Amino acid sequence: MSVWALGLNHTTAPLDLRGRFAFALDQIAPTLHSLRSSFAGNSSHPQVEAAIISTCNRTEIYCASEHIALDHTFGWLAQSGGVAPALLRSHAYTLHDDEAARHAFRVASGLDSMVLGEAQILGQMKDAVRAAETAGALGSTLNQLFQRSFAVAKEVRTATEIGAHSISMAAAAVRLAGQLFEDLRKTRVLFVGAGEMIDLAATHFAAKEPKAIAIANRTLERGEKLASRFGGEAMRLADLPARLAEFDIVISCTASTLPIIGLGAVERALKARKHRPMFMVDLAVPRDIEPEVKALEDIYLYTVDDLAQVVQQGQANRQAAVAQAEVIIDAGVQSFMHWLGQRGTVPLIQQLNAQADEWRATEMARARKLLAKGESVDAVLEAMSRGLTQKMMHGAMAELHAGDAASREQTAQTLSRLFLRKER
Template sequence: MAVWALGLNHTTAPLDLRGRFAFALDQLTPTLHSLRSSFGASRHPDVEAAIISTCNRTEIYCAADHAALDHTVGWLAESGGVAPALLRSHAYTLENDQAARHAFRVASGLDSMVLGEAQILGQMKDAVRAAESAGALGSTLNQLFQRSFAVAKEVRTATEIGAHSISMAAASVRLASQLFEDLQQTRVLFVGAGEMIDLAATHFAARSPKSMVIANRTLERGEKLASRFGGEAMRLADLPGRLAEFDIVISCTASTLPLIGLGAVERALKQRKHRPMFMVDLAVPRDIEPEVKALSDVYLYTVDDLAQVVQQGQAQRQAAVAQAEVIIDAGVQSFMHWLGQRGTVPLIQQLNAQTDAWRAAEMARAKKLLAKGEDVDAVLEAMSRGLTQKMLHGAMAELHAGDAAAREQTAQTIARLFLRKER
């Protein structure tokens, strides 16, 4: 059994390229079906697959009898509308132990923009649930991810890898406080109502801004989140007309196209008499048109722009990385041992089937003899002799086959298998 991974992340690919390969959670099931069907039943039957897609990474994990990295690269390139060569130049491909090590490091927060951040673990669990619901998760990938979660838990409890961690949401508040002297005098707009917006709203709420508004496509979901912070909800369709009201805009949706365009921001600035606006686009693909960043009264940050801020505290966490890597090494070795044992399963099944057939044949023969009135002891003796002869026939034949060297090697193997002494 082979395991392989293909991915691109914040260290290997620019934001706009990552945006081409971003999959919302509700897109994962049809996407996984497309990926698995692309392999073809004849060439790669029963391919297991899972896709992890976040603002910082998109990764595909697969398992099958034989690795098919080239095909996986081709499929992903086509889905994103780019040439395979371009994708390869910004992607990483991993097999077997390296794929497992990468999954363990991602789950443990060692491969994140924010070293030690815990959000990726929840995102991985969501991806695994989606793969399971789509029928794409088999025993091999299930083992890989369950072991990833176990390793991540051990890393977080046995090391200080998460200490001093600065999240994207916390970084947004820190940058906003550098622009505005008093955040209590600001009006904050959150676009979206997902996990990242929830986290950002929690951080901003702690600074008690003048008002907080949640703009979401589904008003009910926006109202539910806004009620937790004493805020207001509005429909996404009303955003262009109300944009000028807000000093701070934090956006993170699953939209495939920008929701806030250059024209809307220019009109908002004019209404604000060019008072500054602080904007953070945490979405991949972008929610805010990149041209907005060129406006003189707008301070626009993307997930990649936040890198320097979130790296603060990195030095304090480096000491824990070495400890985490030791835990991960042990996890990789354990998984590869399990994976190696999986290769013997078909042989074990064949052996069990063969011995069951022999046993059934000898039992049927014994029952016939007993029905004829044969002596019980004689029948049992014949049955036991028949079973042992069937089990030893192949070994005996091999002892008389081949040259002297082959017979010697066979003899040693047979002695090891059949003449083991009880301890």
């Protein structure tokens, strides 16, 4: 059995390219179905296990099958994103077997994140695994890979200080906003969306006690639920353009495939604000805010990639923890590869057990017939044991008399190890 991974992340691909391969959680099941169906016509890959991890910083596909099929996976992903395979290859990375396992373990442990040691990716990986399992795409090999990655991540966080002093995206946004506005308590903050990232960002900003908090969401009920936690108000997404001018800070992160805050809406808001500055953070992939907005005067727009400089601060203090984490990960990789290697013998073990059961059933049936005819129990047991022994030894004896001298010697050594072991 082989495992392979194909992906692109914040270090290998620009934001707009990553946006072409972003999948919302509710898109994972049909996307996995499409990927696995694409393998259906290939006799070498009749049953491919698959899982997709898609966050604002990465999209990664993990697969497992008897044979690695990276080229096919590349072609499918390029087609799904509507880009040339050559362009995807120039920004993607491919991994297989121990390299794929090590990468999964590093991602789960927060070592491959923009924010070193951040814990959010672990929850996102668990969501992705549940989605793959629900879609029927997760087999025993990938399930083992991910369960081991979660266990390694837990050990890394318990045994090291990898998460100490980490700066989340939300905390970085607060820090940048504080550089623009002298007193965040005098600002009005608008959050667009109501997902996990917005929840985290709202928690950080609420701690600064801004003058007002509002949640704009496509589903008003979900927006109201989040807004009530922070003493804020909820509004429909459709009302956003008309009310944009009211807010000094705008944080957006939705699953929309197209920008929901356009250049025209921001220009009108600036005019209504008499060009008082606006701080905007687009945490979405693909973008929620049109990139042209960044060129406007009095607009301070940051994307997830723009926050990289802020979140990297304090990295040096955690390098010792990284070294400790890598040792834990190496041990986890060795354990997984040992398990994966053993998986190759499973079909043979199953065949041996089936053959032994067949021999046992045959001899049991013969013994019952002899007993029914009145044969003594001792005689029946003797015949049954002899029959089983002959069946078990027949193949070995035949091999000892077949082939040339070298092959017979090799067979003899193997049989000695298997059958002449001394009990300890």
